[in-house]
Amino acid sequence: xxxxxxxxxxxxxxxxxxxxxxxxxxxxxxxxxxxxxxxxxxxxxxxxxxxxxxxxxxxxxxxxxxxxxxxxxxxxxxxxxxxxxxxxxxxxxxxxxxxxxxxxxxxxxxxxxxxxxxxxxxxxxxxxxxxxxxxxxxx
Numbered sequence: 001x002x003x004x005x006x007x008x009x010x011x012x013x014x015x016x017x018x019x020x021x022x023x024x025x026x027x028x029x030x031x032x033x034x035x036x037x038x039x040x041x042x043x044x045x046x047x048x049x050x051x052x053x054x055x056x057x058x059x060x061x062x063x064x065x066x067x068x069x070x071x072x073x074x075x076x077x078x079x080x081x082x083x084x085x086x087x088x089x090x091x092x093x094x095x096x097x098x099x100x101x102x103x104x105x106x107x108x109x110x111x112x113x114x115x116x117x118x119x120x121x122x123x124x125x126x127x128x129x130x131x132x133x134x135x136x137x138x139x
Contacts, residue, residue: 001086008084012091015114015121016079020095024073028057036115036122043128072100077107089114106130 003011015034022030032053039050050056065071077094084090091114096107113125 003086005081005084008086008089009081011116011121012081012084012089012114013079015089015123016076016091016093016112019112019123020074020076023062026062028060028062029053031060032056034122036117036120036124039123040125041128042126043130069097069105070099071097071105072102073098087116 018034019031022034025031035050035053035056037050037052037056039056041048050059062071074095074097077096079091079093082090082092091112092109093112094107094109097105099105108128108130110126110128110130112123114121115124117124
């Protein structure tokens with residue numbers, strides 16, 4: 001079945017909305033469920049790979065981000081689908097991090113790749129200028 005560009009854009013945006021809402025929730029199991037594996041992140045001149053949800057959950061306790069940067073939540077500033085086909089969507093994005101008091105900490109531009117594996121649409125790869133807060137973290 002061939003999906004229209006409009007359908008693919010809706011799928012990609014929903015995958016990113018799920019990614020962001022679960023990240024903000026601080027629930028590592030829910031956040032890991034929004035991804036496809038192996039999950040790859042290029043940031044801070046490092047390539048990080050998590051092969052399973054269990055590995056991702058082990059390494060990504062968002063309390064580390066809260067402790068090190070005062071982070072409270074993040075939002076998408078803008079998102080643009082730049083390429084899409086029936087099993088993969090490339091999306092350029094910008095996101096901002098805020099304190100719990102709604103003060104902007106920082107904004108980053110990034111590139112996300114959303115894929116469909118075994119019927120599940122999820123973020124599989126990210127390239128970000130955000131750097132790495134701590135060893136093995138995805139933020």
